[in-house]
Each structure stands twice: as C-alpha cells, then as structure tokens.
Amino acid sequence: MSTVAAPEIPNMPLGTASSEEPLERAKPAGTVDGKIAIITGASRGIGRAIALRLAQNGAKILLVARNEGALASVAEEITSVGGTPKAWAADLREAAAPAAAVSAAIEAFGALDIVVNNAGATKRGDFLELTDADWLDGFALKFFGAVRLVRAAWPHLVRRRGSVLNIIGIGGRTPGAEFTIGGSVNGAGLSFTKALADIGIRDGVQVNAINPGWVRTDRLRALLQSTADQLGGDMQAAAEQVVRRSNIVRLGEPEDVANLATFILSAEGRLLQGSLIDLDGGQTKTL
Numbered sequence: 001m002s003t004v005a006a007p008e009i010p011n012m013p014l015g016t017a018s019s020e021e022p023l024e025r026a027k028p029a030g031t032v033d034g035k036i037a038i039i040t041g042a043s044r045g046i047g048r049a050i051a052l053r054l055a056q057n058g059a060k061i062l063l064v065a066r067n068e069g070a071l072a073s074v075a076e077e078i079t080s081v082g083g084t085p086k087a088w089a090a091d092l093r094e095a096a097a098p099a100a101a102v103s104a105a106i107e108a109f110g111a112l113d114i115v116v117n118n119a120g121a122t123k124r125g126d127f128l129e130l131t132d133a134d135w136l137d138g139f140a141l142k143f144f145g146a147v148r149l150v151r152a153a154w155p156h157l158v159r160r161r162g163s164v165l166n167i168i169g170i171g172g173r174t175p176g177a178e179f180t181i182g183g184s185v186n187g188a189g190l191s192f193t194k195a196l197a198d199i200g201i202r203d204g205v206q207v208n209a210i211n212p213g214w215v216r217t218d219r220l221r222a223l224l225q226s227t228a229d230q231l232g233g234d235m236q237a238a239a240e241q242v243v244r245r246s247n248i249v250r251l252g253e254p255e256d257v258a259n260l261a262t263f264i265l266s267a268e269g270r271l272l273q274g275s276l277i278d279l280d281g282g283q284t285k286t287l
C-alpha cells in the first residue's frame, strides 16, 4: 500500500463535539454541502436514490454505471433539483475502470470526499449449477470493483478527511443456500469494510457499510415476480408474503437507504467508523 501522510487532526479537548461550530449555528443534520462524491450503480435503484439525496443536500456527484442512457436521465433529474452531476459510463468489472472513474471525478470537480460502493450483481441459484465464471463475475464487480475504487480514491480521501460507504447486504451476515455467491461476496465486503475502517482511523478517512434487507428495486421486483407467478400474478400479495415470511415491518424503499447514507456521510455521522448497519426492517436476528 502506498503510504500517505496522515492529516492534521485539530487539537480538541476530550469530551467536546467534533464540530467547530456551536450547536445553535450548526448546519441542519444530514448536510453534505459542497462535498464531491463518486456513487457506483447510480443509474437505478439504491444508487440512484443515494445520488439524488446527496445532490439535494448539496453534493456534486460522479454517477457510475454501464448504461449511458439511464445515467443521463439520473443526471437530468439531479440537474433539475439544482444539483451538479457528471455521468461516467463504465463496466466496473474491468480492472482499469475504477481508477479511471476517480480521475474523471478529479477532472470534473477538482477533489473527492466520498466514495459509495453500491454497484453489485451476483447470480443466484443451485450451488452445483453455478460456474467459475459466475463466481468470478460476482467478485469482479462488487468486491474487486470496490477494492480498486477505494485504492485509487484513498489519497484524495485522506487529503479531504473523506468517507467510504459500502452498500453490502444482510446476506453477508446470514448466508443461505440460494445465495452462495452473493453471501460470499457480501461477507468479504463486510470484512473489507472493517479492515479499511482500521486504516481509516490512522489516515482520517471514515469507512462504514449499510446492509440493506429487502429493498424495492428492479432486482427485488424480479424476485417478487416469481412469487407473484405462483399467486396468480398478484405483486401486492407477493410483497405481503415476503414481509410475512421474513417477519419484517415492511419492505424497504431505496430512499430509506439514501436517508441513512446521507446521515452517515454528514458531520453528524462522523463517529460511525467500521459500523456495519443492518437496514432490514428487523429481519436479521444476529447480535
């Protein structure tokens, strides 16, 4: 690992808040005003919601995914709410793509404060039918894509006392038969988050993860569809069945993840370090 000079940490008496502003003059909770973020998988679902929410709170965003048209329409949405986006189409399974995304962010905005590793797609199914190619593909995007992006971004994040947020998934804590690749990739992502958070304490970079449970995105819609097919095509009944069987308060929405992400990445969330936060409506029962 290349060594980077540790940033100066303000000399602050023990027991004081980290914000230099008195409480009454502090900015409203959740502000990421003026920060510059890379968000992967930003063309739809959870990544799109995080991009919109951070942009509404004043961040400039490099949106990364493969589909140029979908990225352009998210960029348009962000511009229409007064935000500053730049779309960057890339396949993050390619080894050089993450570093190129970092260069694009620096070229567009001049610095980098936040990396949100969200892009992910792993194949489900019978373990005995999944091939080497399926496994390599799953790790190439969500695990190595994140490792490479963070490695390229780290010196910039150190300079600005920035943040990494990994969107992982509760399957990393509670593996299951149908999700061998996804569970393994997520388990590796959780371990990576903890290790990186340890380095982040030394280098002044905040590192955390959110583990979503069931979140209503295209990916979940496809899963719900197969349940709905057994219930006469009734998607509402399929959703209710998932809620009942998982014993959760409700399905999550992408905005639920975006709200938590914004809090973690704002000044108010700064004490969180190495936290792996389950956002799953109560599904995960592990301590």
Ligand SMILES: NC(=O)c1ccc[n+]([C@@H]2O[C@H](COP(=O)([O-])OP(=O)(O)OC[C@H]3O[C@@H](n4cnc5c(N)ncnc54)[C@H](OP(=O)(O)O)[C@@H]3O)[C@@H](O)[C@H]2O)c1
Pocket (backbone or CB within 6 Å): 040, 041, 042, 043, 044, 045, 046, 047, 064, 065, 066, 067, 068, 070, 090, 091, 092, 093, 118, 119, 120, 121, 141, 142, 167, 168, 169, 170, 211, 212, 213, 214, 215, 216, 217, 218, 219, 220
């Ligand atoms: N939804 C859930 O219930 C749930 C639960 C637990 C964890 N998660 C995790 O949350 C993250 C987001 O999930 P989601 O449901 O929002 O997924 P989604 O709707 O399927 O969106 C995935 C995003 O990743 C991008 N992407 C896919 N392959 C890519 C590649 N090779 N290179 C660059 N970008 C790529 C997609 O855009 P392109 O196709 O245009 O590239 C899209 O923007 C994933 O890591 C997922 O594992 C989701």
